[in-house]
Structures are given as C-alpha cells and as structure tokens.
Amino acid sequence: MPATWVPNVDPASEFSLANIPFGIISTPADSSPHPAVAIGSSVLDLKVLAAEPDFGKVFPSLQDGAHVFSANSLNAFAALGRPVHRQVRKDIQELLSEGTAHAAFLRDNAALRERALLPQRGVKMHLPMEIGDYTDFYAGRHHAYFLGVMFRGPQNALQPNYTHLPVGYHGRASSVVVSGTPVRRPWGQILLDPAAEPKVPTTAPCRRLDIELELGCFLCKPNEMGTPVGVDEAEEHIFGYVLLNDWSARDIQTWEYVPLGPFNSKNFCSTISPWVVLADALEPFRTKGIENETELQDYLREAREDNVLDIRLEVDITTPEGDTTTISRTSAKNLMWSFPQMIAHHSLGGCPMRTGDLLGSGTISGTEASERGSLLEISEGGKKDIMLCGMDTRRFLKDGDTISIRGRCGGEGERVGFGDCVGRIYSAIQR
Amino acid sequence: MPATWVPNVDPASEFSLANIPFGIISTPADSSPHPAVAIGSSVLDLKVLAAEPDFGKVFPSLQDGAHVFSANSLNAFAALGRPVHRQVRKDIQELLSEGTAHAAFLRDNAALRERALLPQRGVKMHLPMEIGDYTDFYAGRHHAYFLGVMFRGPQNALQPNYTHLPVGYHGRASSVVVSGTPVRRPWGQILLDPAAEPKVPTTAPCRRLDIELELGCFLCKPNEMGTPVGVDEAEEHIFGYVLLNDWSARDIQTWEYVPLGPFNSKNFCSTISPWVVLADALEPFRTKGIENETELQDYLREAREDNVLDIRLEVDITTPEGDTTTISRTSAKNLMWSFPQMIAHHSLGGCPMRTGDLLGSGTISGTEASERGSLLEISEGGKKDIMLCGMDTRRFLKDGDTISIRGRCGGEGERVGFGDCVGRIYSAIQR
Structure with a gap:
C-alpha cells in the first residue's frame, strides 16, 4: 500500500489507505x-x-x-x-x-x-444505510453452545437444527441506530421469580440488560421474490460490514420468547458502527470458520473454505465513574456459518432481499472465558461478578454504563477498522 | 347514509358510500x-x-x-x-x-x-403502503389453543405467557405483496420423518403449504424510540385495516422454529387486500373480543370494552379445475388482544413504530369446525381430508389452487369491505 499525502494519518489508524470505509x-x-x-x-x-x-x-x-x-x-x-x-x-x-x-x-x-x-x-x-429489513442470525456456535448448556445442560446444548441450518429470526429495522445514540433501559414484562407457580409477571424496567457482540453485514444486490441466491453467488450481494451491538433484555426475553422467539427483549435498540467497511477491504482477512461436522445440504456447501473474517474484536465497559475495563477480546472468525450461507438460507424459500438489508451474525464468543460476547456468558448466567477497574463489579449493565466495541484487522500502516460502536445506558423512563 | 350519484353502485357492494377505502x-x-x-x-x-x-x-x-x-x-x-x-x-x-x-x-x-x-x-x-416493519401477532386465542392442543395436549395448550401479553414476532416486510401476486411454493429444510433419530433434514419443496386468515392493521402515527404508546392513545396511531393471508410452510416451520421462532416458513410471501379501510369506517362494527380472565398488567388495560371489530370473514379455495368451496366462515372479533393492546405492548420497551408499519392479528379462528382460519386446523393437523366441491379433497394446498379471502361488515347499501385478498399457488422452482 503506498503512503498517503493526507496529513496526520497515524500508522496505528484503523482508517488507513487500505480501508476507505x-x-x-x-x-x-x-x-x-x-x-x-x-x-x-x-x-x-x-x-x-x-x-x-x-x-x-x-x-x-x-x-x-x-x-x-x-x-x-x-x-x-x-x-x-x-x-x-x-x-x-x-x-x-x-x-x-x-x-x-x-x-x-x-x-x-x-x-x-x-x-x-x-x-x-x-x-x-x-445511520449509513436505509435498512429495509434486519435479520439476526445465531451463527456463533460457542455462544449458542454456552447458552444451551446453561438452559438445557451439555447433552442437549445445541438444538437438533443448529448444525443443519443457520438459525435466525427477523429483527426490527426501525430500532437500528448509529453509534453514540443513547440507549434507554426498556420496561417489559418480567417474571421476578421464574420458579413460582402460577407464573405471574411484573411490568418493570429490565434488570438483566445485556450486550451482544456481533458483526453486521449490509446487502447491496437484491434478489427477486421466488428466486434464491446461490451460496457461491452470495458474495456479490454483500456491500460491507459494520460492528453490531444487539442490546438484549434477558429477563424480558426469558418470559416472552416461547413459542415465537425474541420480541421486546430485542426491539428497543441495536447499535451499529458508523462506517461500512467494504467487503473488498476485508478480503485479505478471510479465514476458516468453526468446523461443522454435519453433512451440509447442497445449497449450503461453499466452494471456498476461508468463508469468515478474522477481525479482532474488543468490548470495553466504562462505568459512570469513568473507569474503563476491556471485558472481552475475541475474533469474528468464531462463526460456524458464513454470511454467504446465511444469505443462501434466508432466500432458499424465495424471500426477497433488498439493497440496504442488514444481517447480524449472532453473538460472537470464543472458547475461553476472556472471549465471550455477552455479559450473560461472562457472568455465567448472572451468577458471577465481573470484576472491573475501579473496584467495581457487574453482572448486567447499570444506568450510566457505556459499552464500546472495536473491530480491527491488519498491522500498522494498513489497518482496517470500523470506528467505535458505542452506546450509553440511560435510566428507564418514569411511568 | 345518503345515496350516491355515482352510477352502478350495487346495494350489495362492499364499497358503499359508507366505506371509502x-x-x-x-x-x-x-x-x-x-x-x-x-x-x-x-x-x-x-x-x-x-x-x-x-x-x-x-x-x-x-x-x-x-x-x-x-x-x-x-x-x-x-x-x-x-x-x-x-x-x-x-x-x-x-x-x-x-x-x-x-x-x-x-x-x-x-x-x-x-x-x-x-x-x-x-x-x-x-401495495397501498410502504411498509417499514411488519409484525405478526398471535391474538387469535381459539387458533392458539387449537394448535396448542395438537402439539402439547389440552392441559398445556396455551403457553404461560399467552394470557399475559400479546405474543408476536417480527415478520419480513419485503415479503408483503398485494392481492393477486403469484405465490411460489417455497423450498425449505424439512424433516420427512420427524420421529426418526438422528434428525436429518431434506431440502425439498414445501409439502404442507397453508394459509393464515388474519386482519392487518396499518399505523399512521409514529412514536419516538424510548417512548411507549399508551393503550388508550393507540387508536390515534391506527390508519386502517386490510385482510392478510400469512402463507405458511408448516413442514419448514416445525423444523426451524426452535428456539428463535418462524423464519423461512413465513418470509416467502404474505398477501394483503388492496384497499385500506380507514379505522373510522369500521367504528360502527366495534364489539367485545374473546374474554381474557387473567388480570392484566396496567399498560394493557383499556378504557373501552368494544375493542375488536366484527368483520365477517370468508375463505374460498378454488381448485385448478375451477371448483370453488368456502372452507371457513368466521369473524374478526375472535381475537383476545386488540390492536391498541398490541401497539401498547409492542412499544412498551420503547420500540419505535413508524407510519406504514403493518401489524398482523395472528390467525383468526372461531370455536366451531366451520370457523377455522388455517388448513392445519381444518384438516386437524393434516390428518383429515377437507371435502371440496368437484369431488376433490385437500389437507394442504396444491399447485394451481387459489385462495380468496373476503371481509365484510354492515348491510345492503352501507356495506364496508376490503376487496378480495387473493393468491394462487405456483409450483416450486426447478433446482
């Protein structure tokens, strides 16, 4: 990569000449x-x-x-x-x-x-794109497994469909906001004592407010209704990538999500980083995703093996007192399904996808304790304190907390990154 | 209502002067x-x-x-x-x-x-509106109960949350089409033998293609992110109503929907009637919905009792041979949750809703066998033949079948209706 004449481009900058987001x-x-x-x-x-x-x-x-x-x-x-x-x-x-x-x-x-x-x-x-539809997948196998163990034990951690298809659900396009937008703690229906019978909910501000560290993918090329996108053509449908924090209200989710999936636990806010890094800028950082030993259906079989991106991801929490702790370091390669596979599956039945549609990867976690992409995982289901700088602890987010996600690839002088994906928690409205 | 000078307005017309959709x-x-x-x-x-x-x-x-x-x-x-x-x-x-x-x-x-x-x-x-987001609810209690009995038996037919909140999920806005648009039978992952272990799916055209008889509601007034809509103010957010056929691939749904809800089983097509009947035109047809004996959370308690609409609904199937049978006759009053309740719940956590957003009621079924809003119910889980005119039978839809939904209120000379909500099934694409 040649040098730039633009003044003050730090060699450490994530917006090098190799990026151009x-x-x-x-x-x-x-x-x-x-x-x-x-x-x-x-x-x-x-x-x-x-x-x-x-x-x-x-x-x-x-x-x-x-x-x-x-x-x-x-x-x-x-x-x-x-x-x-x-x-x-x-x-x-x-x-x-x-x-x-x-x-x-x-x-x-x-x-x-x-x-x-x-x-x-x-x-x-x-917001960089006008988002027609937003779909959130669940392609982070380590995350899915960890949550599965928590809810159903290690024998049944992953649902039978998990390794056969990229599980996903339709999200709420209107709730996607650009980095820096305030995040209001949502009210919701919550079971204060989930074990009590009969189950009677309370309407209250969320007490288990969480993050989800994800990669977002914007589409550029539409497909017509009734016409699926082949997995090896799907790359041509990808415009670029952003970081995505899919804020989640865990207590609301537990009560509402059976049988039709997450709803109010997810639709109050999802934050994306402001710069769309073009797919071409990330080509040098392709690698192999998490191995899937299941024999795949034909429409999910990709010609190329390096189908995910090795983007270094970091999550910082800054307390209202101003102390910052990095609570997770992982890589975007921790996905078992690639975005081309998600696109091929999403359109298999003919669902039309449009320019500007956003796909979320699902929470990205590594295998180690330091690599988890949600507080639910880091705090082991809200049971363990997460130690922060400034003698503070968290299990879930407090009002005034700020979460900042960064994503970077490449070395000095040719670094490629997304800019910060930041959101600060504001107290629930008075009712 | 005075007479109109417009020529040839049949007294039986659903587009009387009392309508103006x-x-x-x-x-x-x-x-x-x-x-x-x-x-x-x-x-x-x-x-x-x-x-x-x-x-x-x-x-x-x-x-x-x-x-x-x-x-x-x-x-x-x-x-x-x-x-x-x-x-x-x-x-x-x-x-x-x-x-x-x-x-x-x-x-x-x-x-x-x-x-x-x-x-x-x-x-x-x-298509009458530019739809930002589409949400589908599940407010038809008889439908939810019938399906629950089929899957879990009468003791656990309704999930514990069902009577506490209007269950819903985010649908796919891009797949909503206007009446008359061809409906392509979707491919999908299907378990041919759901009882076999291990569970290995096949990729094939849907074999259990179904309808869902619903009422759709378009919003006119947005709410800001973080600001819920009060249940008694929600009426001011309603622009008007359409008929909605939420085509469903039952075999795809069964395999994919745990844990995040329906996805490809629903996102290939949803058909709406072409005319938006203004909320004001339906005011005279307000009535009381299905009784909910559960004590409601404050935010769901409505001042008015006549919170649903008594719209006579009919579903016709026309075979490729041209024989038409009415397979269901019911009323839109068969809902346990009103649209104002759905709006209040949807926005409880601060989810922003926009002008043009579409809410589906969920499948509307009465208590009688002749009043069911899906083939899954009419055929009792695909186990019983539905007898059609022309000596034909169905359990689910065949290629070439046409489904037509009508919705009408009021008597001769002042009838209010929606126009036909029609879709014909075309064979799955060749792969």
Missing part, C-alpha cells in the same frame, strides 16, 4: 446527511467532490456521482454493485496516494481540500 | 402508482382530483393535496393523522352524495368525471 455525515457547511469516506482522523466529503467539474475524470466508473453522493444514505451507491464499489475504492485510494495521477484535482487544490477534507471530530455521523 | 392504483392514462378510493365498481382517482384548481375548496383540510395524492404510497396521507383522514373521508362522501354542495366540481363536470371516475377492472392495484 463509507459513511453518512453532516458537516458545519452542509447539514443534510450525505456520503463520505474516512481516512486517518479526517473524512473526505464525497458530495463536495462529486460537485466538481472534473469528478467524472477521477471516477470514470460513476456515471452519476452527483446523484449517488448527494443521497442521505449509501443505498444508491451500494445498489451499483461490487465491481463499482471496488473501482471507486481504488480510485479514492489512488486520489489520496502520494504519487496520485490526479494531484491537481485534490492534493494540490487547496480550496477544494479545505472544503472536502474535514476533521472527523467536526462532523456528525448518521 | 384508500388504495394505490395505476391507470391506462397514468402508469405511475398513485392514490385512489373505491366506490361501487369504480375508483375515484385522487391524483387527478388534486390537480384541479378548485381541489382546495372541496378538501380544505388538505394543505398539500397535490403532494399527498401524487405519492406512490399512502404513507404521506396516513402521516397527516386521524383527524385529517376523518375529514377527507367525509369530504369524499359529501362529494359523491346526490345532494353534494360541490356538484360543479365533479358530478356535473363530465370532462373531469371521465378522467377521475374509472372502472375498477381497468386499473391495476399496487
């Missing part, structure tokens, strides 16, 4: 949300660029850059398809490289640089 | 989908009306009728809120009444009449 910003000069990419501690405003007369010369693959880059979501850009994303990312990398062929367009154009290259801390980030 | 049409003169209302066997093209200079005099409550009535969905109109829907429906009733004060605008204006009042059979109906 896309997001939606608003700026002091333009309060209408619009596309940008991140580079070092700056953003490059694509709407400003696209208004330049020579834009078409620098980005010949974009027939209508002004339209795509003045939209308030990335959907129009995503809909152009993988070959265009690939070329535009290359064109931006070239534009920002020291020896760029287009030096006159931006590098040596002080007036444009001043309008287009802005400090990240001076812009506001918005 | 809203839909989205395209016409020979204007192929861009846009709003209309139904009257008798005609439609009144609202986009054509709104382009008239005197439109504002006839519809003083619509500040920007040209905008609202040139949109390709009813969302903009719905977002104006219940008081505006009420007034506009009244204004249309007045406009179409014999003694209208605005005779010069339409009744006596042959040129406009010719462009605005079109035969229904000459227009194409489209």
Whole structure:
C-alpha cells in the first residue's frame, strides 16, 4: 500500500489507505446527511467532490456521482454493485496516494481540500444505510453452545437444527441506530421469580440488560421474490460490514420468547458502527470458520473454505465513574456459518432481499472465558461478578454504563477498522 | 347514509358510500402508482382530483393535496393523522352524495368525471403502503389453543405467557405483496420423518403449504424510540385495516422454529387486500373480543370494552379445475388482544413504530369446525381430508389452487369491505 499525502494519518489508524470505509455525515457547511469516506482522523466529503467539474475524470466508473453522493444514505451507491464499489475504492485510494495521477484535482487544490477534507471530530455521523429489513442470525456456535448448556445442560446444548441450518429470526429495522445514540433501559414484562407457580409477571424496567457482540453485514444486490441466491453467488450481494451491538433484555426475553422467539427483549435498540467497511477491504482477512461436522445440504456447501473474517474484536465497559475495563477480546472468525450461507438460507424459500438489508451474525464468543460476547456468558448466567477497574463489579449493565466495541484487522500502516460502536445506558423512563 | 350519484353502485357492494377505502392504483392514462378510493365498481382517482384548481375548496383540510395524492404510497396521507383522514373521508362522501354542495366540481363536470371516475377492472392495484416493519401477532386465542392442543395436549395448550401479553414476532416486510401476486411454493429444510433419530433434514419443496386468515392493521402515527404508546392513545396511531393471508410452510416451520421462532416458513410471501379501510369506517362494527380472565398488567388495560371489530370473514379455495368451496366462515372479533393492546405492548420497551408499519392479528379462528382460519386446523393437523366441491379433497394446498379471502361488515347499501385478498399457488422452482 503506498503512503498517503493526507496529513496526520497515524500508522496505528484503523482508517488507513487500505480501508476507505463509507459513511453518512453532516458537516458545519452542509447539514443534510450525505456520503463520505474516512481516512486517518479526517473524512473526505464525497458530495463536495462529486460537485466538481472534473469528478467524472477521477471516477470514470460513476456515471452519476452527483446523484449517488448527494443521497442521505449509501443505498444508491451500494445498489451499483461490487465491481463499482471496488473501482471507486481504488480510485479514492489512488486520489489520496502520494504519487496520485490526479494531484491537481485534490492534493494540490487547496480550496477544494479545505472544503472536502474535514476533521472527523467536526462532523456528525448518521445511520449509513436505509435498512429495509434486519435479520439476526445465531451463527456463533460457542455462544449458542454456552447458552444451551446453561438452559438445557451439555447433552442437549445445541438444538437438533443448529448444525443443519443457520438459525435466525427477523429483527426490527426501525430500532437500528448509529453509534453514540443513547440507549434507554426498556420496561417489559418480567417474571421476578421464574420458579413460582402460577407464573405471574411484573411490568418493570429490565434488570438483566445485556450486550451482544456481533458483526453486521449490509446487502447491496437484491434478489427477486421466488428466486434464491446461490451460496457461491452470495458474495456479490454483500456491500460491507459494520460492528453490531444487539442490546438484549434477558429477563424480558426469558418470559416472552416461547413459542415465537425474541420480541421486546430485542426491539428497543441495536447499535451499529458508523462506517461500512467494504467487503473488498476485508478480503485479505478471510479465514476458516468453526468446523461443522454435519453433512451440509447442497445449497449450503461453499466452494471456498476461508468463508469468515478474522477481525479482532474488543468490548470495553466504562462505568459512570469513568473507569474503563476491556471485558472481552475475541475474533469474528468464531462463526460456524458464513454470511454467504446465511444469505443462501434466508432466500432458499424465495424471500426477497433488498439493497440496504442488514444481517447480524449472532453473538460472537470464543472458547475461553476472556472471549465471550455477552455479559450473560461472562457472568455465567448472572451468577458471577465481573470484576472491573475501579473496584467495581457487574453482572448486567447499570444506568450510566457505556459499552464500546472495536473491530480491527491488519498491522500498522494498513489497518482496517470500523470506528467505535458505542452506546450509553440511560435510566428507564418514569411511568 | 345518503345515496350516491355515482352510477352502478350495487346495494350489495362492499364499497358503499359508507366505506371509502384508500388504495394505490395505476391507470391506462397514468402508469405511475398513485392514490385512489373505491366506490361501487369504480375508483375515484385522487391524483387527478388534486390537480384541479378548485381541489382546495372541496378538501380544505388538505394543505398539500397535490403532494399527498401524487405519492406512490399512502404513507404521506396516513402521516397527516386521524383527524385529517376523518375529514377527507367525509369530504369524499359529501362529494359523491346526490345532494353534494360541490356538484360543479365533479358530478356535473363530465370532462373531469371521465378522467377521475374509472372502472375498477381497468386499473391495476399496487401495495397501498410502504411498509417499514411488519409484525405478526398471535391474538387469535381459539387458533392458539387449537394448535396448542395438537402439539402439547389440552392441559398445556396455551403457553404461560399467552394470557399475559400479546405474543408476536417480527415478520419480513419485503415479503408483503398485494392481492393477486403469484405465490411460489417455497423450498425449505424439512424433516420427512420427524420421529426418526438422528434428525436429518431434506431440502425439498414445501409439502404442507397453508394459509393464515388474519386482519392487518396499518399505523399512521409514529412514536419516538424510548417512548411507549399508551393503550388508550393507540387508536390515534391506527390508519386502517386490510385482510392478510400469512402463507405458511408448516413442514419448514416445525423444523426451524426452535428456539428463535418462524423464519423461512413465513418470509416467502404474505398477501394483503388492496384497499385500506380507514379505522373510522369500521367504528360502527366495534364489539367485545374473546374474554381474557387473567388480570392484566396496567399498560394493557383499556378504557373501552368494544375493542375488536366484527368483520365477517370468508375463505374460498378454488381448485385448478375451477371448483370453488368456502372452507371457513368466521369473524374478526375472535381475537383476545386488540390492536391498541398490541401497539401498547409492542412499544412498551420503547420500540419505535413508524407510519406504514403493518401489524398482523395472528390467525383468526372461531370455536366451531366451520370457523377455522388455517388448513392445519381444518384438516386437524393434516390428518383429515377437507371435502371440496368437484369431488376433490385437500389437507394442504396444491399447485394451481387459489385462495380468496373476503371481509365484510354492515348491510345492503352501507356495506364496508376490503376487496378480495387473493393468491394462487405456483409450483416450486426447478433446482
């Protein structure tokens, strides 16, 4: 990867020239949300660029850059398809490289640089995509196994269908928010004493508020109703990835989820990181997922083995007092199902998927105690204190706690990351 | 209700002057989908009306009728809120009444009449709303009980949470289609012998393709994330109602649904009727739902008792040979939870709901054998033949079968109905 002429790009930055993630910003000069990419501690405003007369010369693959880059979501850009994303990312990398062929367009154009290259801390980030439907899978086998042991013992930890199909459920698109959005502790129906008979619930603020460390995947290419996506074609349907914290109300979940699945325990908020890292930027970090010894149905058999991504994931909790503890370190490779398998399964019966749809991986946990992606696992079902810096402990989240997830790949100078996926817990509303 | 000057409005029509349902049409003169209302066997093209200079005099409550009535969905109109829907429906009733004060605008204006009042059979109906999220409830107690008996016996037929909260799950918005859209038999993972161990699925076309007779409810008023809707305010959030056939693949469902709920068994297609009957048009048909003896949580207690709608529902099946049999006759009053209760529960934890969101009631069945809303119930779990006209039988749907649902209230001359909710089964794709 060549060096960039953009000033102050720290070699440790997750927004190296090797990344070029896309997001939606608003700026002091333009309060209408619009596309940008991140580079070092700056953003490059694509709407400003696209208004330049020579834009078409620098980005010949974009027939209508002004339209795509003045939209308030990335959907129009995503809909152009993988070959265009690939070329535009290359064109931006070239534009920002020291020896760029287009030096006159931006590098040596002080007036444009001043309008287009802005400090990240001076812009506001918005939800990057208009999400039609959101589906959450359960592909983190270690997580599923750990929860299964907790609820049903080691003999029946995984349901019989678990290794045959990527289990998933439809989530709530309206509740997906961008990093930084306040997370309100939900009220819900809760069984205070689950063992008591008859079972009589109480309506109260959630007492077992949890996180779920996930990878999110945005789709770019739609399929028509009735037409499944083949597992080896599914990669062409993937726009890019974000970090996803699928906040979960465990006490509400326990009472509500039989027989139709999680509902209010999940639909109050799901936080995603602000930058969509293009699928192409993550190609170098492909690896093999968790082995599945079950003989797969044909439609789930992939030609390639390196079907998941080795992204280093970290979860920090910061207490209201300001003490920060890293409570989990794992990798996104801890999935037993790949996103192409999820897409092939999701569309098997003909379900139409659209540009902007979001798929969640399910909670990602490793095998070790330090690698678990939910507090429910770390606290072993809420039975064990999690020790925090500042002499504090947690089993579940307290009001004022902040959770921050990071995801990074690659080494210095060519690091690829997502930006923080952050949410702070606010007290339940007064009723 | 006064008489209408519109020609050929049959006294038996479900689109009487007392109805005035809203839909989205395209016409020979204007192929861009846009709003209309139904009257008798005609439609009144609202986009054509709104382009008239005197439109504002006839519809003083619509500040920007040209905008609202040139949109390709009813969302903009719905977002104006219940008081505006009420007034506009009244204004249309007045406009179409014999003694209208605005005779010069339409009744006596042959040129406009010719462009605005079109035969229904000459227009194409489209999905009436842009659906952000679709949630399907399970409020039909007789249905839930019948299925529970089938799976768990009469002692444990209803799950412990059933009478405490309206159980529901997030559905797939992208798979909701308008009446008449072909229904492709889905492929899926199926256990051919559910009793065999180990459980090994087959990938095959669904063999137990079913219907679910439901009422759908469209929302007009959003709530902010974190702000629940009170049960007695929820009525103001309801735009109107449609019939809903939530096609279901029972064999796929059985294998996939534990622990996260139905997924591919439901997301291949859900059909709605084309006309949204405004909540106000159904006010005269309010009644009391199924008694719930459980003491309700405060947030679910409604001030009014007549909280459901007595809509006569009928399900017809037409075989490929053209023989039609009515296989179910019931009423939409067979719900134990009202839509205001569903909305209050859905938003209890702060889930944001948006204009255009669709809520399904869950399958509606009465207590009698002739009143069941799914083939699974009518065929007693697929064990008993359903006798059809033409010496034919069914347990589940065959390719070429057509299902048509109707819903009607009120008597001759003031009937309120939805139009047909129709879908024909096409054979599974070749793989």
